[in-house]
Amino acid sequence: MNRRVSLVIGVVLVLVGIVWTLQGLDILGGSGMSGVRVWAVIGPFVALVGVVVALGARRKT
Numbered sequence: 001m002n003r004r005v006s007l008v009i010g011v012v013l014v015l016v017g018i019v020w021t022l023q024g025l026d027i028l029g030g031s032g033m034s035g036v037r038v039w040a041v042i043g044p045f046v047a048l049v050g051v052v053v054a055l056g057a058r059r060k061t
Contacts, residue, residue: 003057010054017047 022028024040033039 006057007054010050010052010057013050013053014047015050017043017045017050019043020046 019028020033020039021043023031023033024035024037024043026035028034
């Protein structure tokens with residue numbers, strides 16, 4: 001996969017993970033996911049995967 005595409009996917013995953021975490025913790029409202037604790041657990045894992053993907057894209061030569 002292209003480095004730039006991997007980097008974009010990683011950043012998007014981090015952002016989605018952050019939003020899901022905030023919704024799960026009911027900090028960010030306005031969604032059916034707000035206040036549902038499972039998203040507060042899933043969100044950090046998605047963000048972590050995004051960090052790994054982004055760092056992997058950065059290290060590819």
